[in-house]
Ligand code: UDP
């Protein structure tokens with residue numbers, strides 16, 4: 001079953017948006033299989049954003065991500081990687097469609113509330129970077145037959 005890595009960034013936690021965000025994914029029908037609150041180390045943040053290492057915003061981004069609690073999550077379901085990206089919305093909240101997390105809840109690209117893996121390879125890499133195998137729970141919601149034909 002497909003899995004993706006999502007993280008509520010320090011701004012989302014500080015603003016009390018944790019339940020709102022988890023609620024949106026739950027209501028959509030995806031399954032939560034990993035969840036923890038942590039203050040990421042610099043090493044973890046730098047590895048996570050490694051592809052952006054040469055970008056001008058990299059230092060500030062790492063500073064921001066390590067500044068406070070992050071809610072790290074793994075969500076499961078058919079098509080969850082692309083669908084979660086849609087639920088999250090465009091990187092710049094000012095361009096994100098209403099109805100998306102960033103479109104409804106944010107106004108600034110440097111404070112865009114949530115991270116979501118962008119492709120199967122990055123999802124796999126990020127899940128492994130943030131979670132040990134034993135921290136993930138294999139379970140089947142009883143609701144499955146009401147969510148999927
Ligand atoms: N970011 C930023 N300024 C920029 C572009 C990106 O602060 O000009 C931050 C922003 O937090 C974004 C993250 O860097 O979420 C990663 O950028 P990416 O293009 O991968 O966006 P995402 O995949 O998060 O939509």
Ligand code: MG
Nearest residue numbers: 115116117118
């Ligand atoms: Mg990205």
